[in-house]
Amino acid sequence: MAAALRCALCSCLLLRVSGMMPKPQNARIISVNLHSTLRWDAPKFHTGNISYTVQSKSINFLGETYENVSTNLRLTECDVSSLSPYGDYILQVRAESENNHSDWVTVRFKPMDDTIIGPPDVKVESESGSLHVDFIGPFAEHQHDRWALKQHYGSWKNRILYWKKGSNTEVNHIETEHNSYIISQLEPWTTYCIQVQAVIPEWNKTGELSGELCEQTTHNGVTPMWIIVTILIGSMLVVVITVLVGFFSFLYLYRLTRYVFCPSYIFPQHLKEFLSKPPSGSQFFSPLPQEEHLFYDKLTVISEESKIQSNDSGDETSKTAEHLQDSEPEDSDSRKGPSEKA
Structure with missing residues (x-):
């Protein structure tokens, strides 16, 4: 350990004396999808x-020179996703400070081989005693572009791994070229866990496993009787409550309308009794009562002008009065009927 430290210090002193910069360390490629x-x-x-400069060179074409990928970098990383995924490259990086620079550090890079295939997005549903598994992706993303990795590789399969949860049974696996699969012939009312990964036989690559998803199966797609009974009873209660509410609402509106537009009225009892009796002809065509005899006295009006003449004709007036008095009994006797004269 001490010897290694002494060697490092010696190399550092030599670099300072020679005016050269040390090289970057641990250059590597990180590639996912x-x-x-x-x-x-x-x-x-x-x-x-x-600062740092990164260059690239394609091995597929002989005599090709290095091209700058990025210059004057302050960070210790560089995005190289713009390179063709089907190429084979040599990448090199060096450190720079004022007028000094270090030696190049090189890394070989084959995107299709070196990239890691990420896990797909998986969805699991239990239906009719089976598990329906749907999966999509993974996708490659660069700037604003997004495309399925399946488009770049020739042969592509999805491997489904499933097992009973909480058991030590072996893991079963199924491979399919489609984006969905139905796992059948499973034990009823049992929880199974599922993971999916991409498999590319042509490139001898295997993708990362998706997250573990667990779902319970049903009994051959037959819903338990207690669930059916509960649903039926609940539906009937809802219907009954709806009908009762509708009935009482209609009754209330009917009474309210009748009270407003047709108020209650009690017909008088005496009119009921009168109208209940049958009509009689004698009531409508009874003879009129006989006229009663009218008795009256004769009224004489004498004006002032006739007063002068009254003295002259006094004798005549007295004679006329006596004559009227004598005639009244005769008139009264003539108006009496035969029964009264008798």
């Missing part, structure tokens, strides 16, 4: 401002 990043560690035993 073709999203790739070149990372490295900063040089040791160096102070001051440091």
Whole structure:
């Protein structure tokens, strides 16, 4: 340990004397779903401002020179996802400070081989005693683009692993080229756990496993009787309550309308009795009562002008009065009927 430390110190002194910068350390590629990043560690035993330059070169074409991927980097990483996924590259990085720079550190990079295939998105549903498994992805993303990794690789399969939860039974696996699968012939009312991963035989690659999802099966798709009875009773109660509420609401509105537009009225009892009797002809066509005899006295009006003449005709007036008095008994006797004269 002490010898290694002495060697490091000696190399650092030699670099300072020669004016050269130390190289970046631990250069590596981190790539998931073709999203790739070149990372490295900063040089040791160096102070001051440091920047980095990253270059790339394709091995597929002989004589091709290095091209700058990024310059004047302040971070110790560089996104290299813009490189073609089907290429084979050599990446190199060096440290720079003022007029000094370090030696290049190189890394070989094959995106299709080096990238890690991430897990797909999985959805599990229990139906009719089986488990319906749906999965999608994984996807490659770069800037605003998003595409399925399945498009880049020739052969692509999805491997489904399932087992009983809480048991030591072996794990079963199924491979399919489709994005969904129905796992049948499972034990009823049993919880199974499922994971899915991508398998690419042509590239000898296996993707990462998805998260563990657990779901319980039913009894051959037959719903238990107690659930059916509960649902039926609940439905009947809802119907009965709805009918009762509707009936009492209608009755209330009917009474309210009748009270407003047709108020109650008691017909007089004496009119009921009168109208209940049959009509009689004698009541409508009875003869009129006979006229009663009217008795009256004769009234004489004498004016002032006739007073003068009254003295002259006094004798005549007295004679006329006597004559009227004598005639009244005769008139009264003539108006009496035969029975009264008798």
